[in-house]
Structures are given as structure tokens and as C-alpha cells.
Amino acid sequence: MNDRAGGTTRREQVIRAIEHRDPDYVPGWLNFFARETRDRHGKALEALMDQHEDDVVVSVLSTFPPMAEMPQGWSDEWFCTWDRSPDGVGAVSVGSPLHESWDRLSWYLDHGLPGLGQRADILDRVAVAREDNPDRYLLATTYLGVFERLRCLRGAENLLTDLYLHPEELATLRDAIAQENADQIRGAGARGADAVLLADDYGTQQAMLISPKHWRLFFRDCYTQLVDAIHKQGMHAWFHSCGHIRPIIPDLIEIGFDLLHPLQPSSMDLAEIAGTFHGQICFGGGIDVQALLPVAKPEEVENEIRHLIDLLDGPHGGYVMAPTNSIMPETPLENIEAMVRTAGEYSQLKRQARG
Numbered sequence: 001m002n003d004r005a006g007g008t009t010r011r012e013q014v015i016r017a018i019e020h021r022d023p024d025y026v027p028g029w030l031n032f033f034a035r036e037t038r039d040r041h042g043k044a045l046e047a048l049m050d051q052h053e054d055d056v057v058v059s060v061l062s063t064f065p066p067m068a069e070m071p072q073g074w075s076d077e078w079f080c081t082w083d084r085s086p087d088g089v090g091a092v093s094v095g096s097p098l099h100e101s102w103d104r105l106s107w108y109l110d111h112g113l114p115g116l117g118q119r120a121d122i123l124d125r126v127a128v129a130r131e132d133n134p135d136r137y138l139l140a141t142t143y144l145g146v147f148e149r150l151r152c153l154r155g156a157e158n159l160l161t162d163l164y165l166h167p168e169e170l171a172t173l174r175d176a177i178a179q180e181n182a183d184q185i186r187g188a189g190a191r192g193a194d195a196v197l198l199a200d201d202y203g204t205q206q207a208m209l210i211s212p213k214h215w216r217l218f219f220r221d222c223y224t225q226l227v228d229a230i231h232k233q234g235m236h237a238w239f240h241s242c243g244h245i246r247p248i249i250p251d252l253i254e255i256g257f258d259l260l261h262p263l264q265p266s267s268m269d270l271a272e273i274a275g276t277f278h279g280q281i282c283f284g285g286g287i288d289v290q291a292l293l294p295v296a297k298p299e300e301v302e303n304e305i306r307h308l309i310d311l312l313d314g315p316h317g318g319y320v321m322a323p324t325n326s327i328m329p330e331t332p333l334e335n336i337e338a339m340v341r342t343a344g345e346y347s348q349l350k351r352q353a354r355g
Contacts, residue, residue: 008024009135009136010027010053010055010135010136010137011055011135011136011137011138011194013025013027013055014027014055014056014137014194014320015137015194015236016317017282017317017318017319017320018236018258018259018282018317018318018320019258019282019317020279020282020314020316020317020318021316021317022316022317023317023351024348024351024352025347025348025350025351026309026313026317026319026320026321026343026347026348026350026351027055027056027137027320027321027347028054028055028056028320028321028322028343028344028347029054029055029056029058029139029284029320029321029322030052030054030287030321030322030323030339030340030343031049031052031054032322032323032325032326032327033045033326033327034089034090034326034327034328034329035066035067035068036067036089036328036329037326037327037328037329037331039068039329040329041333041336044333045333045336048333048336048337048340049340051340052340052344053136054136055136055137055320056136056137056138056139056320056322057129057133057136057137057138057139058139058140058141059125059126059129059138059139059140059141059188059193060125060141060142060143061116061122061123061125061126061140061141061142061184061188062076062077062122062142062143062144063076063077063122064076064091067084067089067090067091070082070084070091072084073094074091077114077116077119077122078096078112078113078114078149078152078153079096079097079108079112080093080095080096080149080152080153081093081094081095081096082094089328089329093151093152096152096153096154097112097153098153098154098173099153099154099155099158102166102169105169105172105173108173109172109173109176113176113180114180115180115183116180116181116183116184116187117180117183117184117186117187118183119184119187122184123184123187123188123191124191126138126140126187126188126191126192126193127191127192130191130192130193137194137195138192138193138194138195139193139194139195139196139197139238140188140193140195140196140197141196141197141198141199141238141240142181142184142199143197143199143240144199145181145198145199145200146174146177146178146181146198146200146219146222146223146226147159147200147201147202147219148199148200148201149177150170150173150174150177153173154170154173160209160210163210163214163218167218170218171218174218174219174222175222178222178225178226181198181226182225182226182229185226185229185230185233185235186229186233188233188235189230189232189233189234189235190233193233193235194235194236195230195235195236195237195238195258195259196230196235196236196237196238197238197239197240197261198223198226198237198238198239198240199240199241200219200240200241201240201241201242201243202215202241202243202245202248203241203242203243203244203245203264203267204243204244204267205243205244205266205267206244206267207244208243208244208245208247208248209243212247212248212251215248215251216248216251220251220255223239223252223255223257224255224256227255227256227257228256231256236258236259237256237257237258237259238257238258238259238260238261238284239252239257239259239260239261240261240262242262242264242267242324242325243264243267244267244268245268246268246269246273249273249277249281252281253277253280253281257281258281258282259281259282259283259284259320260277260281260282260283260284261284261285261320261322262284262285262286262322262323262324262325263283263284263285263286263312263324264285264288264290264324264325265286265288265291265292265324266288266290266291270286270308270311270312271311274311274312278314278318279314279316279318281318282317282318282319282320283312283318283319283320284319284320284322285320285321285322285323285324286308286312286319286321286322286324287304287305287308287321287322287323287324287339288304288324289323289324289325289326289327289328289331290324292304293323293327293328293331293335293336293339294328294330294331294332294335296335298334298335298337298338299338301335301338301339301342302338302341302342305321305338305339305342305343305346306342306346308321309321309343309346309347309350310350313347313350313351315354321343321347323339
């Protein structure tokens with residue numbers, strides 16, 4: 001294995017960074033591309049990333065097919081239907097048994113839940129990834145947590161009004177989803193995952209989709225239970241939410257999340273967040289896929305990578321470098337190269353200088 005620093009594995013370096021135990025370099029999760037980006041850049045991107053071995057490897061626990069192979073109206077394991085996104089990147093949920101009304105809630109709770117804890121065909125991906133990557137940090141995720149799955153099942157507008165009009169039904173469905181997630185967490189832990197990422201997008205570019213009050217009322221307790229389930233399996237708990245979620249960061253820390261991802265510079269003041277929360281939670285992400293990678297010059301990418309490491313890596317670690325989301329197809333290959341090269345070089349120089 002080609003470790004950047006001798007004596008410990010890449011897996012151990014990530015663990016030390018998350019736990020603020022003086023990693024030898026700032027570990028990274030940079031190989032995070034939309035399928036369309038891989039298609040656009042082809043073998044050139046493949047060759048570039050072959051020269052870079054990420055510290056983090058991801059096992060995705062869902063039945064999603066590659067976007068190019070997804071038929072319109074495809075149904076997932078939750079009976080949610082999906083269409084390919086009209087802009088050509090990703091997919092959008094368009095229906096479910098509960099999309100129009102709550103009338104079928106009882107039926108859905110009895111017959112529609114996927115039984116994730118018993119889905120060996122999905123969970124065994126973790127065991128395969130562990131066997132294939134014994135020295136890398138293994139992150140398991142569905143990319144659709146409690147809030148996102150509620151959105152898929154009820155639709156975005158219905159979900160937001162359910163907080164006021166149907167809180168009891170919403171709470172019942174929320175708890176069923178959380179229990180499915182808890183069962184999957186136990187299965188992932190038993191198969192060797194190092195962490196579970198709970199992904200729920202609560203932010204727009206400037207504010208939260210729901211008020212912090214409603215978040216605390218409807219969702220905080222279920223995350224407390226899920227984080228407890230993750231920790232009982234000896235794993236780290238990662239929280240992902242795109243957009244502006246500054247009001248609930250103290251809650252996420254109190255709940256016990258170990259890493260906060262993706263820290264979008266276009267949505268939050270990273271300097272303020274770093275100054276306020278350094279040492280209380282590990283930061284993950286920060287490399288802007290909106291206003292940096294697609295439009296900047298390579299030297300601007302290099303400068304921003306150095307700036308992020310200086311800002312988010314604390315005296316004892318606490319930063320896992322990563323893009324803020326999938327790197328989009330309009331991103332020039334030379335900017336991807338600048339990101340990968342500078343991250344590899346400066347992340348080690350910075351930690352050595354601290355030592």
C-alpha cells in the first residue's frame with residue numbers, strides 16, 4: 001500500500017483526524033464525481049485518480065442503478081419512484097404510495113417498508129468493501145436519511161405542510177424510517193464499516209428549509225437515537241446536510257456527531273464556524289463544487305485548497321478534506337488535477353510543520 005506517511009494505515013490516519021489525535025497529514029475523500037463527470041473526462045480522469053488513492057472508501061447502501069441505466073419511473077426498495085433529472089445529472093423522486101395522501105399509511109407500515117436490516121444483498125457490499133480495502137477508512141451511507149426519505153415518500157411541499165397539518169402521521173412515519181436506518185446501521189457495523197453518514201439536506205443557500213424550532217421538535221431526538229446506534233457499533237457518526245445549517249450545529253455536536261459535512265463556503269461562513277467549533281467536531285468537505293471548481297483558474301484552486309487546510313485543520317487534526325458534493329461535469333480536468341495535487345502536497349506539509 002502506498003501510504004503517504006509510514007507507520008500507520010490510511011484508515012488510522014482518518015480515525016486520528018476525526019478524533020483530534022494528531023494525524024500525520026490531512027486525510028482526504030476527493031474521488032467524489034457525478035457519473036456524468038466521469039463520462040465527460042473518460043480515461044484522462046481515470047488515469048489521474050489512479051495516481052491518487054483516497055483515504056476514505058464509500059459503500060452505498062441502496063439499490064440505485066447507474067443513472068444511464070435508470071428507466072423513467074424506476075421504483076426503489078421503499079416503493080418510491082424516480083425519473084432521471086431533466087438537467088441530465090442525477091435523478092428526482094416523483095411518487096410513492098404516500099405521495100398524494102396519508103390514506104395508505106397503515107398499509108405502508110405493514111407492507112411497504114424495505115426491511116433494511118435483512119437486506120443481505122445490500123449490506124454485504126460493506127463486507128466486500130472491507131475485504132477489498134482493509135487499510136482504508138470505510139464509510140457506509142444511503143445518501144437518503146430520515147428527512148430525505150420523508151421527502152421522497154410525501155413530496156417536498158407535502159412534507160413541509162405536514163409539520164403543521166399532520167404532525168402525528170409524520171412522526172409515525174419518521175419513527176418507522178429511523179428504525180429501518182437503525183437496523184441497517186447494525187448490519188453495516190457487523191460487516192466492518194468504520195462510520196455511517198446520515199445524509200439529510202436541511203439547508204438552502206441562505207437559510208434552513210424548516211425552522212430550527214421544528215427541526216428540534218421533529219428530528220433531533222431521532223438523530224440522537226441513530227448516533228447512539230452508530231456508536232454502539234464502534235463506528236463514527238457523520239452528518240451531511242447541504243446548505244445553511246448554522247443554527248443547528250451546536251445541536252449536532254451535543255447529539256454526538258463526530259464529523260460535519262460538507263461545509264459549503266457559498267452557504268456558511270467557514271471562518272466563523274472554524275473559530276467557534278474547532279475541537280468540538282471534525283470538519284469534512286469545504287472544497288466548493290459551485291463557485292470554485294467549475295469556474296476558477298487552476299492557481300485559484302490551489303490557493304483555496306491551501307486556505308481550507310490552514311483554516312479547518314486544527315492543532316491536533318479535525319479535518320477530512322473533500323468536495324462539498326459530487327464534482328460536476330462542467331469542471332475542467334485541470335482544476336481537478338490542481339485539487340488532487342495540492343491536497344496531496346500541502347496536507348502533509350502542513351501537518352509536518354505543526355509537528
